[in-house]
Amino acid sequence: MLNNENFLQFTRANEWGIESNADVLSATSLDNGVGVEVWDSGVIVFTPANSTPATKGSLDLVLSCAVHGDETAPIEICDELIEAIREQSLTPAVRVMFIIANPAAINIGKRFVDENMNRLFSGAHSEGEGLSNNERVRAKAIEGYVQRFFEQAPAGERQRLHYDMHTAIRDSQHEKFAVYPFTHGKPYKKAQLQLLAAMGVDTVLLHEGPTTTFSYFSVRQFDADAFTLELGKVRPFGENPVENFAACRSTLRQLIAGQDLALGEFDPARHHIYQVLRSINRTQQDFELNFADDVANFTEFEPGYVLARDGDKAYPVLEKGEAIIFPNAKVALGQRALITVKEIDPGQLNLV
Ligand SMILES: O=C(O)CCC(=O)N[C@@H](CCC(=O)O)C(=O)O
Ligand SMILES: [Zn+2]
16 A cells, blocks of 8 residues: 555656556545555545535535646645545545656656647647657556546546646746637536636637647536646746745635535636637647747737748737746657647537
């Protein structure tokens, strides 16, 4: 068993998984009756001691971090929550699974080892060159764990929620924001926007099409409410300002403990909603972004301004209000190097 070993340390010591016959895989329970199962390195599931009132106990919550290994704030948040549950200072009233996705990338302090894991979900791990590197194998295994977690839930009306937590490479005009994956026409949910705001995330980016990200996988395969959360800027371990994550930490604790979040009336004015206008891919070795490294996410450029050049092709701004997100000229060929977005009125949204 794990004994008293810190789960993050155990995970970092077992970079690409643990033997399927390892004794750490056996299920156990804490003195307070909470069930604990380690399904793999970085994958731990807690089950409440007793059935709780249906409205609370019916939540199945996935909290993931380290899909990008250098994004340390979400790793620190998960570490704190996992150990609080194991020390019994936090008692889950809902099923909760934590996934520390890429321990090998954490250990080298990099976004990934061979390949960006957040482009490998929904089966992308097995396309092209197939399961040719550890990130591909791990993404496939993680898909299986999420499937098992959601599908093993007791019968009855249940809510599925997945927060895939990240931090961004650049500064941002909205420090925290969420990506709301493509819903295939289903309405967006007011309660989810309110829950995000309670976590300090008042800005939401609506994806306009399918992606190979982890959060879209949970939306598409399991009809979960799932979001990529960008909680701040990438910093080394120990340098994340604790106060910046207080709302996120306390809301996650309340969700895990099944406490009432008292979200109140939906107020559209409280939320900034951005629509994705374009994804610009790098297709040529000769790719450049035409703005400085310290230009923040959500910065607007005037129509006509050339944002990027991909070989001979120039990408000028097409309309007033067009702003940039996630610029990265160093992505692999064929991958997204930049997204452009535009703020829209929340009143325009199909909301339930
Ligand atoms: O700051 C950056 O440039 C990247 C931050 C990051 O990792 N973002 C995610 C967004 C995923 C999504 O679109 O849901 C990513 O690029 O994987
Ligand atoms: Zn990330």
